[in-house]
Amino acid sequence: MTVGLLSLVLLGLAALGFIMGRQRAVLSVKGDTRELHSLPTYYGATVALFTAVPAFALMLVWLLVQPVLIEAHVTGMILPEDIGAGSTRDLVMSDVRRIAGGVDVLVARGTPEDEVARLVADPAALKTRLADAGVALAADVSPHVAEAAAVYRAEVATGRGWLSVSALGLAVAGFLLAAMRVTPAFRARNVVEGFVKVLLIGASSVAILTTLGIILSLVFESWHFFRLYPAKDFFFSLTWAPKFGGGSDLGIWPLLWGTLYVSFIALVVAVPVGLMAAIYLSEYASGRVRSVAKPALEILAGIPSIVYGLFALMTVGPFLRDWFAQPLGLGESSSSVMTAGVVMGIMLIPYVSSLSDDIINAVPQALRDGSYAIGATQSETVKQVVFPAALPGIVGAVLMAASRAIGETMIVVLGAGAAAKLSLNPFEAMTTVTVKIVSQLTGDTEFASPETLVAFALGLTLFVFTLGLNVLALAIVRKYREQYE
Structure with missing residues (x-):
C-alpha cells in the first residue's frame, strides 16, 4: 500500500x-x-x-x-x-x-x-x-x-x-x-483542547526548528570545507578562482565586495524614492489618490525577481552601456554593477515605501496638531516633527531592505555578470555571494570537493551577515522607538 x-x-x-x-x-x-x-x-x-x-x-x-x-x-x-x-x-x-x-x-x-x-x-x-x-x-x-x-x-x-x-x-x-x-x-473537551494546545505549540516551534536546522547544516558542511581548505585563505585572500580538481583560490572578498557594491547602489536608488513616496502617501495624498497609488506601488513587490532580471538584461543594461559607460569610457558590457543595482533598487522601492508609510502613519495625530498649533506649516511639521519621530522605524525598514538586497540572486545573474573582482568602476561586471553559491552547486561535480563545499561556507557567511543586519535593525527600533499613548 x-x-x-x-x-x-x-x-x-x-x-x-x-x-x-x-x-x-x-x-x-x-x-x-x-x-x-x-x-x-x-x-x-x-x-x-x-x-x-x-x-x-x-x-x-x-x-x-x-x-x-x-x-x-x-x-x-x-x-x-x-x-x-x-x-x-x-x-x-x-x-x-x-x-x-x-x-x-x-x-x-x-x-x-x-x-x-x-x-x-x-x-x-x-x-x-x-x-x-x-x-x-x-x-x-x-x-x-x-x-x-x-x-x-x-x-x-x-x-x-x-x-x-x-x-x-x-x-x-x-x-x-x-x-x-x-x-x-x-472530559472530551479537555482532551481536544489539550491536543489543540500541543498543535499550536508545535506550529510556533516550526520556525525555530527550521532556523536551527539551517544553521546546523551550514555549520556542519562549512566545518567539513575548512578541514579541506584553510580558513585563513578563505577569509583573507583577495582572489576567487575555483578549479575543480585542485589548485583553487577561494577568497571571499571579491564576492563580498560585489555583494556590498550592488546592495549599496540598490539602496541609493530605493531609499530616497521609497521615503519620498511614503511621505507623500501618508502626509500629502488625498484618500482617493492613496487608495490607488499605494496598491499600484506595491505591485512592484509581487513581480518575480526573474522578470526584473530580464528587464535588467534587455533594457536597463543596454541603456546604461550606450548612454553612460561607452561615452565615458568606463566599460563596453551591458552587464555591470550599476545595471543590477538600479534594477534591484526598483524592486526594493515598495519594501521601503510600504514599511515607512506604516511607520509614519503610526505617529500620533496629536503631534501634528500640536505643531500646527504653534504656527508650523505642513512641510515644517513633516520635517521637524513627523520624520524625527518615525526615524528609528525608518532606519529599521532600510536595514530590512538591505538584507533583502544582499540575498538577491536572479537580478545579479542576469544584470551584473559572473566576474569575481575588486573594482570601483560601477560599469564593470561583478558578482555576488549568492550567485557563486548557485554556480558552485550546479552541474555534475563531486560533492566532497572544496570547490563544492565552499558554497556552504559562503552561505554561512551570508547568513551571519544578514542576521547581523536584522539584529541591528531590531535593536535600533527597540532602543529609539517612541512609546505613544
Missing part, C-alpha cells in the same frame, strides 16, 4: 471514528445531551484524534528512519571495485536508487517479476531497458550494483508493507480504545 493510499485510509477511519464517537455519546444519554460533560462533537473529535494522530506519527517516524536503515545496509553491499574512477560511493548509491525506481517503472508498465529477475542477472540488458524507460545512469551497472538495487527495492517494499500493517493496527487500536472511553462523564 502506497503512502498516499494509506493516508486516505487513515483519514477515512478518523472520519468514521468522529461519526461513531459522536453517536455513541448521544446514545449513552438517550439523546439528552445536557447530561454530557462536553458537546457531542468533542467526543467524536476525541475518537478521530486517537485514531489518526498516533498512526500518522508512526508513519512520520517510519518514513524518516526506514531510508537511513536501508541505505546503511545496501551501501555495505557495494564493493570498492564497483566505484569507478572519479566516482564516489554516494554516486553509486544514487545509481542504486535510480535502478530500483526504474525497475518499479518497468513493473508498472507490465514487465513480469521473473523477467525483472533475469534483467538483474544481466546488468548490460538491465541498463538498456532502463535507458529505454528514460532512466539515465552515471556509469555502467556492475553485478553487485544490480544486486544491491534488487535488495534495495525488496527492502523498500517490505518496509512499506510493515508500515501499512503497523499504522492500520495502531489506528484500529486507538479507535477501539477511544470508543470505549466515551461515557457521559468523560
Whole structure:
C-alpha cells in the first residue's frame, strides 16, 4: 500500500471514528445531551484524534528512519571495485536508487517479476531497458550494483508493507480504545483542547526548528570545507578562482565586495524614492489618490525577481552601456554593477515605501496638531516633527531592505555578470555571494570537493551577515522607538 493510499485510509477511519464517537455519546444519554460533560462533537473529535494522530506519527517516524536503515545496509553491499574512477560511493548509491525506481517503472508498465529477475542477472540488458524507460545512469551497472538495487527495492517494499500493517493496527487500536472511553462523564473537551494546545505549540516551534536546522547544516558542511581548505585563505585572500580538481583560490572578498557594491547602489536608488513616496502617501495624498497609488506601488513587490532580471538584461543594461559607460569610457558590457543595482533598487522601492508609510502613519495625530498649533506649516511639521519621530522605524525598514538586497540572486545573474573582482568602476561586471553559491552547486561535480563545499561556507557567511543586519535593525527600533499613548 502506497503512502498516499494509506493516508486516505487513515483519514477515512478518523472520519468514521468522529461519526461513531459522536453517536455513541448521544446514545449513552438517550439523546439528552445536557447530561454530557462536553458537546457531542468533542467526543467524536476525541475518537478521530486517537485514531489518526498516533498512526500518522508512526508513519512520520517510519518514513524518516526506514531510508537511513536501508541505505546503511545496501551501501555495505557495494564493493570498492564497483566505484569507478572519479566516482564516489554516494554516486553509486544514487545509481542504486535510480535502478530500483526504474525497475518499479518497468513493473508498472507490465514487465513480469521473473523477467525483472533475469534483467538483474544481466546488468548490460538491465541498463538498456532502463535507458529505454528514460532512466539515465552515471556509469555502467556492475553485478553487485544490480544486486544491491534488487535488495534495495525488496527492502523498500517490505518496509512499506510493515508500515501499512503497523499504522492500520495502531489506528484500529486507538479507535477501539477511544470508543470505549466515551461515557457521559468523560472530559472530551479537555482532551481536544489539550491536543489543540500541543498543535499550536508545535506550529510556533516550526520556525525555530527550521532556523536551527539551517544553521546546523551550514555549520556542519562549512566545518567539513575548512578541514579541506584553510580558513585563513578563505577569509583573507583577495582572489576567487575555483578549479575543480585542485589548485583553487577561494577568497571571499571579491564576492563580498560585489555583494556590498550592488546592495549599496540598490539602496541609493530605493531609499530616497521609497521615503519620498511614503511621505507623500501618508502626509500629502488625498484618500482617493492613496487608495490607488499605494496598491499600484506595491505591485512592484509581487513581480518575480526573474522578470526584473530580464528587464535588467534587455533594457536597463543596454541603456546604461550606450548612454553612460561607452561615452565615458568606463566599460563596453551591458552587464555591470550599476545595471543590477538600479534594477534591484526598483524592486526594493515598495519594501521601503510600504514599511515607512506604516511607520509614519503610526505617529500620533496629536503631534501634528500640536505643531500646527504653534504656527508650523505642513512641510515644517513633516520635517521637524513627523520624520524625527518615525526615524528609528525608518532606519529599521532600510536595514530590512538591505538584507533583502544582499540575498538577491536572479537580478545579479542576469544584470551584473559572473566576474569575481575588486573594482570601483560601477560599469564593470561583478558578482555576488549568492550567485557563486548557485554556480558552485550546479552541474555534475563531486560533492566532497572544496570547490563544492565552499558554497556552504559562503552561505554561512551570508547568513551571519544578514542576521547581523536584522539584529541591528531590531535593536535600533527597540532602543529609539517612541512609546505613544
